[in-house]
Amino acid sequence: MSMALFSAPPLHFPPSKHHTTHKPYPSLSFKKPHLTFLVSPKAIDNGSGSVSSTSAATVEPEIPEEKGVKVEESNEATLGSNGSAPVASAGAPVTETVRMFQDSRWVGGTWDLNQFKKNGETNWDSVIDAEVRRRKWLEDNPESSSNEAPVLFDTSIIPWWAWMKRFHLPEAELLNGRAAMVGFFMAYFVDSLTGVGLVDQMGNFFCKTLLFVSVAGVLLIRKNEDIETLKKLVDESTFYDKQWQASWQDENSSSSKDS
Amino acid sequence: MASQIYLDLHPLRSLPLPLKTQNPQNQSHHFKPNTKNPITCKLRAAVIGGGPAGSSAAESLAAGGIETFLFERSSPATAKPCGGAIPLCMLDEFSIPTHLIDRHVTQMRFISPSNLIVDFGKTLGPHEFIAMLRREVLDSFLRRRAEATGATLIKALVTDLVVPTSLREPYVINYIIGNCQRQLAVDVVIGADGANSRVAKSIKAGNYATAIAFQERIKLPEDKMGYYENLAEIYVGNDVSPDFYAWVFPKCDHVAVGTGTVCSKGDIKSFQRAIRARAKPKIDGGKVIKVEAHPIPEHPRAVRVRGRVALVGDAAGYVTKCSGEGIYFAAKSGRICGEAIVKASEGGENMISEDDLKREYLRKWDDKYFTTFKFLDVLHKVFYGSNAAREALIELCGDEYVQRMTFDSYLYKKLASGNRWEDAKMVMNTISSLVRCNIMGREMEASAQKILSRV
Numbered sequence: 001m002s003m004a005l006f007s008a009p010p011l012h013f014p015p016s017k018h019h020t021t022h023k024p025y026p027s028l029s030f031k032k033p034h035l036t037f038l039v040s041p042k043a044i045d046n047g048s049g050s051v052s053s054t055s056a057a058t059v060e061p062e063i064p065e066e067k068g069v070k071v072e073e074s075n076e077a078t079l080g081s082n083g084s085a086p087v088a089s090a091g092a093p094v095t096e097t098v099r100m101f102q103d104s105r106w107v108g109g110t111w112d113l114n115q116f117k118k119n120g121e122t123n124w125d126s127v128i129d130a131e132v133r134r135r136k137w138l139e140d141n142p143e144s145s146s147n148e149a150p151v152l153f154d155t156s157i158i159p160w161w162a163w164m165k166r167f168h169l170p171e172a173e174l175l176n177g178r179a180a181m182v183g184f185f186m187a188y189f190v191d192s193l194t195g196v197g198l199v200d201q202m203g204n205f206f207c208k209t210l211l212f213v214s215v216a217g218v219l220l221i222r223k224n225e226d227i228e229t230l231k232k233l234v235d236e237s238t239f240y241d242k243q244w245q246a247s248w249q250d251e252n253s254s255s256s257k258d259s
Numbered sequence: 260m261a262s263q264i265y266l267d268l269h270p271l272r273s274l275p276l277p278l279k280t281q282n283p284q285n286q287s288h289h290f291k292p293n294t295k296n297p298i299t300c301k302l303r304a305a306v307i308g309g310g311p312a313g314s315s316a317a318e319s320l321a322a323g324g325i326e327t328f329l330f331e332r333s334s335p336a337t338a339k340p341c342g343g344a345i346p347l348c349m350l351d352e353f354s355i356p357t358h359l360i361d362r363h364v365t366q367m368r369f370i371s372p373s374n375l376i377v378d379f380g381k382t383l384g385p386h387e388f389i390a391m392l393r394r395e396v397l398d399s400f401l402r403r404r405a406e407a408t409g410a411t412l413i414k415a416l417v418t419d420l421v422v423p424t425s426l427r428e429p430y431v432i433n434y435i436i437g438n439c440q441r442q443l444a445v446d447v448v449i450g451a452d453g454a455n456s457r458v459a460k461s462i463k464a465g466n467y468a469t470a471i472a473f474q475e476r477i478k479l480p481e482d483k484m485g486y487y488e489n490l491a492e493i494y495v496g497n498d499v500s501p502d503f504y505a506w507v508f509p510k511c512d513h514v515a516v517g518t519g520t521v522c523s524k525g526d527i528k529s530f531q532r533a534i535r536a537r538a539k540p541k542i543d544g545g546k547v548i549k550v551e552a553h554p555i556p557e558h559p560r561a562v563r564v565r566g567r568v569a570l571v572g573d574a575a576g577y578v579t580k581c582s583g584e585g586i587y588f589a590a591k592s593g594r595i596c597g598e599a600i601v602k603a604s605e606g607g608e609n610m611i612s613e614d615d616l617k618r619e620y621l622r623k624w625d626d627k628y629f630t631t632f633k634f635l636d637v638l639h640k641v642f643y644g645s646n647a648a649r650e651a652l653i654e655l656c657g658d659e660y661v662q663r664m665t666f667d668s669y670l671y672k673k674l675a676s677g678n679r680w681e682d683a684k685m686v687m688n689t690i691s692s693l694v695r696c697n698i699m700g701r702e703m704e705a706s707a708q709k710i711l712s713r714v
Contacts, residue, residue, distance in 0.1 A: 128699070128702070129702075131699065132699055132702040132703050132706060133706070134373065135372070135373050135646070135650070135699060135703055136703045136706060136707065138372060138373045138374070139372060139496075139497065139498075139646055139703070142372070142496060142498040142499075142533060142536065142537060143374060143537075144536055144537050144538065144539040144540055145370045145374040145376065145494070145537055145538065145540075146540040146541075147486075147540070147541070148540075150374075150376055151373060151374045151375045151376065152375075153375070154375055154650075154653075154654045154657070155650075155654060155692070155695040155696060155699065156654060156691075156692070156695070158695075160691070163694075163695060163698065167698050236640065237637075237640075240558060240580075240632075240633060240636045241633065243467075243558040243559055243561070244558070244559055244625065244629055244632070244633075246465070246559070246560075246561040246562070247559065247560075247561065247562055247563045247564065247617075247621060248617075248621075
């Protein structure tokens with residue numbers, strides 16, 4: 001993966017006096033960092049101490065042990081950095097500074113694909129991972145949009161086959177596997193009950209319907225929650241229409257009130 | 260119409276004659292055949308509410324020869340909390356003079372949750388723009404024009420509408436003018452009094468879900484104001500609104516920074532803080548000169564016409580989802596309703612019925628605009644649900660064809676004619692953007708879960 005860019009991290013850690021312990025991450029030991037993150041101290045109101053530790057944690061899902069972060073009551077948080085972090089003095093009243101997303105591979109508003117090369121080819125999986133991390137970070141720490149540093153990356157830069165290989169194919173394998181298992185068992189079961197072989201089964205209308213239902217079922221209902229989701233979807237899609245038609249329904253109940 | 264000729268030929272005009280149903284293609288709703296009810300004096304109509312909807316209705320009524328009373332409670336200078344953007348077709352259809360327009364917005368900037376920016380505007384022609392007006396300027400112009408056409412403007416607060424029990428009795432409007440309570444009897448009422456409509460309450464029209472729109476008007480320093488010369492910004496993201504968007508719209512000499520929501524009205528202040536933070540580099544150093552909020556209807560009321568009372572504009576709930584546009588639809592519905600009454604009563608000669616209103620106004624309106632509203636509702640549901648979907652929307656909007664179609668549909672309120680191949684490409688791009696961004700969204704959830712499970 002990406003290189004460790006920390007040189008002398010422990011020096012930047014202010015002595016921790018207090019801990020805000022909303023989350024069980026008051027102190028995280030520093031080991032093998034994969035990414036550089038710059039977290040400048042920021043004057044934030046309650047609860048953000050937890051936000052900083054959550055974000056610090058969520059942006060590094062692959063690291064076995066987390067970086068060292070000390071969250072002080074004055075809500076200062078610093079991660080090991082590449083040296084240019086403006087670190088507020090420990091315990092002093094913190095002025096508002098902006099927490100920005102930073103990563104060595106995020107250059108000029110887009111991912112520098114050269115830094116993702118593996119064996120001479122871009123490792124799209126790691127690009128996807130990096131972008132996921134960035135978006136998760138931004139979701140938790142919304143950044144102000146400035147014209148000086150525009151974001152230029154969008155998901156269409158990643159080629160379609162990278163998406164297919166990583167996300168579609170495994171799921172397709174799963175679904176096809178399910179369909180095959182159901183199909184084999186049903187074919188055997190029907191054959192044992194009626195003596196009709198597989199080829200003759202396909203000619204029968206009832207069997208074709210069953211086939212259609214099972215394929216649709218496998219495609220649409222992948223988790224238990226999907227049944228509820230589908231029901232809600234049907235309701236939602238007709239809700240707006242119902243509201244518009246309401247004026248006309250009233251006609252039937254109040255037809256006697258015609259002037 | 261055949262019936263018209265019938266009437267003219269017949270010596271005794273006051274004899275009731277059955278009128279053929281005028282909407283042959285409407286099979287779902289059967290209108291009762293109309294019987295003529297001529298009256299001795301002109302039809303009296305009252306329009307409650309003097310905004311774009313009320314003024315347009317009053318203008319159409321007065322132009323058709325009906326005795327019209329327009330009620331408006333506020334003075335002409337009252338500013339309404341509103342975006343103030345109107346499409347080009349409104350300038351044409353309602354003959355809005357150009358000197359009323361504060362700004363010509365030719366660039367709209369959409370900003371995604373991850374700050375991906377997409378600029379709408381390169382497809383606009385040189386004469387195309389979004390007009391930004393001050394609501395008080397537009398409203399008072401329309402009101403004065405209605406007055407000039409013959410409507411009687413009454414500056415009063417309408418407190419109540421008494422619905423008659425029998426068919427021959429008029430509606431009685433109770434209103435307060437100066438400090439005295441007065442009453443006015445009319446035959447037809449158009450309720451154009453906005454989201455908290457009293458008329459709607461009086462006819463028990465039912466409630467609707469509303470969004471709250473909250474905005475702060477901020478006066479910016481000169482150089483920062485220059486950036487917003489003809490640029491408006493729209494921000495999407497869970498931080499600024501869970502089910503709507505936040506905006507920075509330029510007004511005459513300041514900007515309006517605001518946001519809205521339906522489901523989390525209690526958190527509106529934190530959403531407002533969030534949009535101020537998101538736009539910080541651009542609005543820093545500005546001074547808040549006004550804070551305002553207003554409900555926006557999300558869908559039409561259950562009853563829009565009852566008896567001889569019709570609701571138009573915000574009172575009826577004619578605000579699109581997704582974009583939250585209401586001014587044009589308010590004015591247009593007012594005009595269509597006014598014209599419906601003029602037509603059904605034949606210039607004020609006959610009494611109209613609920614069926615007339617439904618046939619001439621509601622049916623026309625629904626036929627014309629339901630697909631627009633439905634389409635925007637679908638867009639809203641698909642793209643405003645999650646951050647992932649919003650990212651997909653912004654990505655999609657980078658495409659020039661999408662921009663052109665969007666602007667054409669918005670500016671001219673007509674389904675823009677595109678070519679099939681581009682449409683197909685757009686659909687494919689939509690699906691693939693949604694798929695990709697939703698995958699990212701799922702991965703984001705998964706990584707969050709992984710971290711939490713390690714705790």
